[in-house]
Amino acid sequence: MKELFKHWQSENAELLRADIRGTEYPSVDVKTAAEKAKQLVGIKSPDSTEYIIPLFATDKPVLTNEYILYRPNSESIGWLNNGHGDSGEVRFLSVNDVETKEIGHRLRFWLPSNPINVKQLFKESKLPAEKIPPTNRLDDEKQNKFFKDLRRFVCNERKAKLKSNWDIYHELTLKEAIDQNCVSGPFLSIEERYSKGNQTSYTYQIVTGDENYIYHMPNDMPENPAKIDLYDDEGIFENNIYLADTHKHDKQFPIKVKVISVDGARISIEPKWETIDNQEIVKKLLACDKTTIWLHDLLNPVPFDRQLTAIQEVKQNKEKQELITGNRTLNFDINQYAIPETEIDLNEHQEIALIWANSASDVVCIHGPPGTGKTRTLNAYVRQAVAKGLSVLVTAHSNQAVDNLLVGDSTRRNLEEDTLHAMAQDPDQNLSIARVGSNSRNQVVQDSYIDQCPKNADIVAATTSGASQFDQNEFDVAVVDEATQASRPATAIVLNCAQKLVLAGDHRQLPPYCADETMQKEDMHISLFEYLLERYGDDISILLEKQYRMNEEIAEFPNNVFYDGNLTTADRCRDWTVGDLKPIIGIDIDGDEKRQSQGNSIYNIREAEAVAKQVMRLARAGVDPGDIGVITAYNGQVGKIIAHVNQLDIEDPRRVDIDTVDSFQGGEREAIIVSFVRSNPDGYSGFLEFPEEGPRRLNVAVTRARKRLVLIGNWDTLGKIPPHRSSEESCAHLYADLADHLKSTGRMLSLKTTK
Numbered sequence: 198m199k200e201l202f203k204h205w206q207s208e209n210a211e212l213l214r215a216d217i218r219g220t221e222y223p224s225v226d227v228k229t230a231a232e233k234a235k236q237l238v239g240i241k242s243p244d245s246t247e248y249i250i251p252l253f254a255t256d257k258p259v260l261t262n263e264y265i266l267y268r269p270n271s272e273s274i275g276w277l278n279n280g281h282g283d284s285g286e287v288r289f290l291s292v293n294d295v296e297t298k299e300i301g302h303r304l305r306f307w308l309p310s311n312p313i314n315v316k317q318l319f320k321e322s323k324l325p326a327e328k329i330p331p332t333n334r335l336d337d338e339k340q341n342k343f344f345k346d347l348r349r350f351v352c353n354e355r356k357a358k359l360k361s362n363w364d365i366y367h368e369l370t371l372k373e374a375i376d377q378n379c380v381s382g383p384f385l386s387i388e389e390r391y392s393k394g395n396q397t398s399y400t401y402q403i404v405t406g407d408e409n410y411i412y413h414m415p416n417d418m419p420e421n422p423a424k425i426d427l428y429d430d431e432g433i434f435e436n437n438i439y440l441a442d443t444h445k446h447d448k449q450f451p452i453k454v455k456v457i458s459v460d461g462a463r464i465s466i467e468p469k470w471e472t473i474d475n476q477e478i479v480k481k482l483l484a485c486d487k488t489t490i491w492l493h494d495l496l497n498p499v500p501f502d503r504q505l506t507a508i509q510e511v512k513q514n515k516e517k518q519e520l521i522t523g524n525r526t527l528n529f530d531i532n533q534y535a536i537p538e539t540e541i542d543l544n545e546h547q548e549i550a551l552i553w554a555n556s557a558s559d560v561v562c563i564h565g566p567p568g569t570g571k572t573r574t575l576n577a578y579v580r581q582a583v584a585k586g587l588s589v590l591v592t593a594h595s596n597q598a599v600d601n602l603l604v605g606d607s608t609r610r611n612l613e614e615d616t617l618h619a620m621a622q623d624p625d626q627n628l629s630i631a632r633v634g635s636n637s638r639n640q641v642v643q644d645s646y647i648d649q650c651p652k653n654a655d656i657v658a659a660t661t662s663g664a665s666q667f668d669q670n671e672f673d674v675a676v677v678d679e680a681t682q683a684s685r686p687a688t689a690i691v692l693n694c695a696q697k698l699v700l701a702g703d704h705r706q707l708p709p710y711c712a713d714e715t716m717q718k719e720d721m722h723i724s725l726f727e728y729l730l731e732r733y734g735d736d737i738s739i740l741l742e743k744q745y746r747m748n749e750e751i752a753e754f755p756n757n758v759f760y761d762g763n764l765t766t767a768d769r770c771r772d773w774t775v776g777d778l779k780p781i782i783g784i785d786i787d788g789d790e791k792r793q794s795q796g797n798s799i800y801n802i803r804e805a806e807a808v809a810k811q812v813m814r815l816a817r818a819g820v821d822p823g824d825i826g827v828i829t830a831y832n833g834q835v836g837k838i839i840a841h842v843n844q845l846d847i848e849d850p851r852r853v854d855i856d857t858v859d860s861f862q863g864g865e866r867e868a869i870i871v872s873f874v875r876s877n878p879d880g881y882s883g884f885l886e887f888p889e890e891g892p893r894r895l896n897v898a899v900t901r902a903r904k905r906l907v908l909i910g911n912w913d914t915l916g917k918i919p920p921h922r923s924s925e926e927s928c929a930h931l932y933a934d935l936a937d938h939l940k941s942t943g944r945m946l947s948l949k950t951t952k
Contacts, residue, residue: 210249213277213300216279222301225308229308231250231292234304234307239581240585242266246268248266248267248268249266252300253303253306253307255303266287274295275289276300323549325737325739329526330526330527334524335523340524344512347721350686354501355501362494363440366442366451371491381492384402384489384492386400399468399483404489434497434499437455438454438495439455441491442490442493453495454466455467504686507689510693520560521725522732527733539551544743550741554578555581560698562730563701565741567900569742572602575678575701576617579676580628589657589674589675591656592675601678603616603632605618617656622645628655628656630657634660662687670694670696671695675692675698677698680726682702682710682724683709684722688725698725700729704724704727705893707862710722743764747900748780748903749771750942751781752766755899775815783910784909784946786909786949788801788876798832798834799833799834804909811909822848825866825867825869825870828870828871829857829872834874838872839855858898869907873910881919888928891927891931892931912936912945917929
């Protein structure tokens with residue numbers, strides 16, 4: 198059926214003009230036919246209460262360029278009446294009154310020969326309830342507190358981010374910062390300007406050259422200034438706050454400055470005078486052409502300002518206010534004939550999720566554990582929404598996540614099937630995409646979608662922050678991928694510009710990043726996805742239950758522990774392995790953990806050596822280094838592992854991806870090696886055992902591998918509750934359970950030394 202209307206365009210069609218009196222036809226169930234057409238085509242007329250229903254020819258199932266209007270609320274059909282004494286005005290009659298007329302006769306081809314409804318195909322318990330009330334109602338005082346707390350969260354995050362960047366810089370000397378490429382520069386003074394009041398700005402130009410040229414600071418600027426764009430090449434942006442430092446004048450520098458303009462190789466800065474003690478001395482130094490300054494990132498205030506604006510605008514809109522606070526009944530309007538028909542092959546669970554997304558009037562949460570096809574399901578929904586004439590915004594918290602939603606693993610030469618990009622490149626689809634924002638690093642996205650006009654696009658893609666440029670309710674629906682990694686203030690930006698939200702993510706993995714630990718303890722950092730689950734329970738969420746990522750043995754522990762055993766493994770990956778290597782093993786090792794002299798992180802040399810041996814084993818088994826990932830709990834361990842892996846006699850060892858758990862969220866590799874690092878007799882495991890964050894971090898670590906997972910750690914340390922914590926304050930039992938699981942299946946190898 199869907200092939201019949203694949204190329205049907207409402208803008209090229211006309212409202213039926215007819216006199217339906219006279220000929221009588223066999224009775225047709227017009228309501229059922231109109232509902233079926235509404236579901237399959239779903240094009241709304243300018244009056245949002247009406248749907249455009251394409252008409253077939255009178256004698257065969259061929260679509261014409263005519264249509265009628267259908268009002269579901271009043272169950273009526275509209276057309277241009279050419280009857281006697283009528284001037285061709287739109288007339289509406291009850292569906293029952295046109296069952297034996299020409300309209301009913303031409304709608305009959307919408308009816309399936311063997312009618313099937315959704316409840317016949319799927320268990321009713323899998324479908325959403327029509328109405329889902331919150332667990333309780335918030336009074337005005339609590340709602341006001343909700344928004345006050347959100348604003349406080351944003352302000353505290355801004356302060357914490359600024360302090361964190363300040364602390365990072367102060368752990369280094371300026372020379373160390375230069376050597377480690379942590380600063381931009383050097384800049385030499387060109388001009389001093391006075392603006393309103395006592396405000397003074399200074400224009401500087403970046404200088405390039407050899408080391409002597411830079412450090413000797415020439416008296417005169419070069420005749421040919423450096424051909425560099427500070428915006429693109431150095432990431433220096435207008436309105437951002439930086440630390441300005443110099444090799445001399447330690448008592449006066451570093452100082453806070455605001456970049457007020459960026460023009461090629463030149464910038465203008467304005468000192469934050471309220472934070473500077475010796476203002477007169479600093480003014481003279483900044484204006485002196487002998488002074489060389491360097492800039493260190495301190496704060497980009499734009500995302501925080503956008504979030505505060507969105508919070509205020511959402512609060513002022515009653516419907517949006519009650520949605521973000523979880524304070525109103527949510528509605529699902531299930532069309533009983535909404536049989537999922539998509540151009541993307543979906544499994545049963547994905548089809549049900551599609552019904553949930555189509556049926557939701559306000560918001561829906563699609564819970565997609567690792568490898569369950571969350572993005573695939575979203576692509577199918579977006580394509581259906583566009584086909585119905587809805588304006589669609591697709592978003593995620595990061596540029597990389599947005600681009601992944603658009604193009605997946607597509608390259609310039611190869612399209613990944615069933616992505617939005619593949620659909621847009623299909624000439625038969627007539628689908629246009631605009632990617633807003635200038636920070637995409639994906640070459641396919643840059644080539645195809647960056648310069649497209651959002652006003653003319655079927656699909657607009659942006660980060661949650663980038664969506665701030667759109668007006669309130671500019672879109673019919675917004676899809677938020679990786680929604681559980683976006684804070685509520687960030688998602689408020691998206692909520693403000695769309696009438697409906699489709700949130701997709703996994704709240705059993707790491708929550709949004711939180712710079713302020715006090716806010717984390719208050720649970721202020723949780724996503725809107727997770728907050729709505731707290732307010733409405735699981736009734737608002739649909740779980741994707743089949744995973745296609747990993748060998749069944751790798752999936753067993755996280756499935757039982759984090760997903761209540763509800764996941765099944767697809768046949769295609771059930772027995773995936775790397776040669777004859779076991780899909781999962783644990784290595785019990787008693788390395789000596791040590792704390793870095795700078796940075797306060799922790800490393801473990803013996804575990805780093807064990808990781809390198811496992812990388813070598815994988816390489817010898819034929820795994821490409823780029824398909825090997827090494828996850829470690831601590832930043833301090835990353836460098837140690839890199840040093841050991843780079844010494845291996847394998848092809849291009851630098852292609853092995855070595856990073857922290859947080860950096861691997863959302864990623865996957867053929868093989869993953871995990872180094873937990875902690876090793877001490879008292880069970881001190883730091884943030885690994887935090888009762889809330891610890892299980893999520895472990896879940897991420899053990900669900901990245903497709904065919905081989907190696908877990909390296911001191912399992913006695915990991916599974917022991919330390920003296921300063923109670924059992925309620927620690928998730929050490931999870932590590933103990935994982936160790937028991939590995940031992941019971943013969944998958945634990947002990948490398949502990951005897952003493």
